[in-house]
Amino acid sequence: MDGDHPLATTLVIGLRHTLRKMKNAGTHATGLQEAKYHIAFRPDAKMVTVPEGTLLSDAIAQAGIRFNLPCGGQGRCGRCKVVVEKGEVKRRGTSRLSTVELEQGYALACQTMVYDDLQVFIPPQEAILRRLPSEKAAAEIPTLPVECDWQSNPIVQKFFLTIEPPSLSDNTTDFERLQRELAKQYNIRNIVAGLPVLRKLARTLRESEKESQGWQVTAVLEMGSWLDEDAPPRLIDLRPGDHTGRTLAVAVDIGTTTNVVYLVDLASGKFIDSAAAYNAQISCGEDIISRILYARKEGGLEHLQRLVVGTINELLHELAERNRIDLSEIYAMTVAGNTTMIHLFLALDPSFIRLEPYIPTINHPPPVRAAELGIHICPEAPVDCLPSVGAYVGGDITAGVLSSGMFKTDTLTLFIDVGTNGEIVLGNADWLICCACSAGPAFEGAGVHSGMRATVGAIEEVWINAQTYEPTYQVIGNVPPRGICGSAMISLLAEMFITGIIDKSGRINRHLNTPRIRMGEHGPEYVVAWAKETRNQEEDIVLTEVDISNLIRAKGAIYAGFSVLTASVGIDLADVEQVLIGGAFGKYIDVEKAIQIGLLPDMPWERFKYLGNTSVLGAFTALLCRDMRREVVEIARKMTYLELSADNRFMEQFTSALFLPHTDMTAFPSVLRLLDQQGK
């Protein structure tokens, strides 16, 4: 009741008080309506009326106020704090709130229920950077590690046709006339079409008439689909004139954090441009589990679907503007993403991905039309999602295997993609086996006291002086630091271990003579940056023993994955001939430091190769030609999935890996040598 008259409000409150009294007295008069309460928000000066028991976060959404729930409303992250200035509330949980904050009226919006008329102040939330700087991505022109013959076999092809207009003696329908000419001029038979193209067919043909030359049009055909290779070619657009010069298409990576779009010309096989932005779903949860929980809310799934489609559309508009193209000229889209992201993109119910035994609705969704999803390209353009292998090995990983070329090499290869989950694939041209290790979001900044994502203000690398224990660090954007991101956590952990600040088990040596080591609110901690060096100048940036323990668990889970995977096929980790590192985070991992903490196996550095964003590269590869699209389906089919939560060996290996670098030091000879040199 936005904008209710004050008098009306007073009357309602009067009535409500009476009702409440009756309720409290145990009087249940039938027909009495559920109690409703008014909430006035500051500083936005909005007002809503909600039923008793409504969550404050839902009331904020109802008021149309932009508000992020980074953990999706689980009460875990503590980042949806508001101040209840007037009225009483019930709190489901107060974790993440200090006693002082509770006294000041702070509450977590996602854990607080309305049982009174309220006045609520919404403090500014930590801003989510709206857009990644895309210049960097655009500058890199990707090269494909695999060869594919895009010229003979593209997904979408254009054909220029000159057609004799109809007469009384040749009065075939427009569509059959087009079919006839495609057969005659290009030997393409039995094309089909959907309503959007048929609806404009008659006009387009007649508009295309050039004096005395008949109708001249470009037919855009989709040549079969992975679901049915022999499906008849489908007319997805018809344009007057000759447009065969280029055939635009896009490859998309839907990351949980970042979305990337590559603009491609299928006619030349060339990359044209790219754009990247944060997935707008972040406002409803930063990790997969938070989003799955958010999707369970009324209308939550549809909201998440609209958000990610909105992000993709924004990137498309950006590319269209920069390259002066018309979006309706984009005729195909391939999408790579983890299983949950693909479910949310298609608005498929993701609930059972989260719950044991972790079941997705489908691994390889059918191709859909762009219009069906609200994507702003040619309405009939096919949108193909790359196949998943299971709940936690998604299309981003099959894309990685495709673009890495490991599916066609004899070299025994380990492919890894480290993020919230570490996905690992082992194999070669003959066989592929994979698993997912739940590393947790530590490397992405969550569960680490001063953790943050790798954006401007994040410390991305740290070095520690072995004598003074004083750190030197590098900050993204060269600004005063705000926190520590994943790559810095790896180097910090390695440096602290090598310099003896922490021991094998991750415990801080409190006997060292440095003010950097101290007892903090959460136990022992190491100060990376003093408050006065930071942007806010309020709080020291630290790494606590609790953080270190979380990080060791994360790296331990991934290393245990390597061990179980190799053991399951009866080989030794040392037999691995190359390690390919994919994923957006991958390229920031310092191999030397990662080996020192036991995140990566100890082998010669030249065996490691960074591949960059293998997810979008895989989508790009599958977009370029039908053979590669068939190949990725085959890759998904032949990848054996090892469910670690059902594997006893995993727990054993995980426990052994909860040390720096590992219980079995013989597996890390280079680290052993280094420690010897350091005399530690």
Place this chain on the structure above:
Amino acid sequence: MDGDHPLATTLVIGLRHTLRKMKNAGTHATGLQEAKYHIAFRPDAKMVTVPEGTLLSDAIAQAGIRFNLPCGGQGRCGRCKVVVEKGEVKRRGTSRLSTVELEQGYALACQTMVYDDLQVFIPPQEAILRRLPSEKAAAEIPTLPVECDWQSNPIVQKFFLTIEPPSLSDNTTDFERLQRELAKQYNIRNIVAGLPVLRKLARTLRESEKESQGWQVTAVLEMGSWLDEDAPPRLIDLRPGDHTGRTLAVAVDIGTTTNVVYLVDLASGKFIDSAAAYNAQISCGEDIISRILYARKEGGLEHLQRLVVGTINELLHELAERNRIDLSEIYAMTVAGNTTMIHLFLALDPSFIRLEPYIPTINHPPPVRAAELGIHICPEAPVDCLPSVGAYVGGDITAGVLSSGMFKTDTLTLFIDVGTNGEIVLGNADWLICCACSAGPAFEGAGVHSGMRATVGAIEEVWINAQTYEPTYQVIGNVPPRGICGSAMISLLAEMFITGIIDKSGRINRHLNTPRIRMGEHGPEYVVAWAKETRNQEEDIVLTEVDISNLIRAKGAIYAGFSVLTASVGIDLADVEQVLIGGAFGKYIDVEKAIQIGLLPDMPWERFKYLGNTSVLGAFTALLCRDMRREVVEIARKMTYLELSADNRFMEQFTSALFLPHTDMTAFPSVLRLLDQQGK
């Protein structure tokens, strides 16, 4: 600007007058806005503001007033009369308006442009009966003349499945699990599904769980389509529990005038119920040409599409209520209709059907999903339109050929469907040839002074006393008459001819001694009913010499069609072994009378057979089994279309047929005998 403040209105008028003056003086100041005018309507008390030159009919639409344009805005029918009470207008045409009417301010809304502020009175229009009495249709249980094996080969089939829920050791996705069970239990492989079903898959499976028995569901599969017989089966719905008892589907006839829906059970092959109503598009034009013209208006095509879908949805809701079923349980729809009706149903541009060389967009549209058209059945249900042969031989005719069984008989058969156009098919199991004769709308009541459609108040049959020339007539609904419908026109023409009131050329004998014959406003006429007998008691019901001439042209066109068709394959009309009469109008034609006027060829009555609504029967047949659906595609493919407007023989035969019954009396021996008996 409904509801503008009066003062604002005055100001605008003041400004407008100034602008008009400037314009009149030849002053073209750049940036000056186009003049706008206010129109006040009575009796609805609505007001709109429109730019100069707007058609009054568009202004009425803008005001949201319900208003019919029976001829689609061509100025032909004269039934969109309004009275301009204040202000000046420009008239594009005044046909159909008498001098008196013009003096009184009458104008045709579709031919009158706004050049002033106006006050317009809209008199009540002739009501369009909203709904046909459907009891009659429902009472008739149709029987199919052709046998088809619906049990082995239906379009949509249901399968009951018991499925073991997933576990960590068997964690296949929901969709693949369903696929696996369909393969195991029913040997059905590689099913596919669209997003609407995938979106509810996970929930439905888990809701279906019965204690200790696992998941129990009914999968509804579409088994291939005519476009691709080998297409993988498509999952169009999934329901918890066993629903295999029946599989509901609907067959639809989209007539220009009437829409009919049959509710069918595919599991038993049984007809359940039917409903019929006028096509709501009638308000935008009564005949095909009027609708095509209406479709050219801005948004006109989409409006026509919504109207017919609205009518079908109303009929579906009526059937659902009466039979206590859930509309989402209806899993398939077949549609028969003429080429224009199918174009409008799918919102395909019909413009070029009207213009020489008469080119439809497509003869056999691809199957679409119900949701794509806004039909209120299962969203994924396939909606299949039966194939056309050309612009004027549509899916209603191929449906007729299918349901008549003529495509599988050795008997030389003539199939006719008489309406605005007479469509004629000649042939047998070996060959089929067809044509369309533009009979004009005379038999449907248009172009005949006292003509009307066959609804309550229409004279449907007439007998004339050969001595007194006094008529006896029968009225639909046994009420005082309002006009004459098609069947009565045939019997009236025959009776007038046999009794000598008119001669061979259709001229009225003004020397007979009866007050029924007289000179009217439009020339000689015969009075069928005196004003005092009629419902309005205002005007005599008559048949004029002009009407007779129109009717002779209509019957002449159809007979010429028979002649050209038989001649083109080198046979004689007398060789035809049976004449099958289809179409809604067909069943009201009196064969004896139709032969007497030369509408039907003179052959023994037992060779004629009425088939009723062959269009909906054909849709029903094609719905029941895949073999019949394939058959109707084959029928359309093998029907040779003869374009009469490109055939010289047609004009010749038409001229010969402009007599009663024909120039060549030897072709009508029974009529010759009758005339001899009558001594005329």
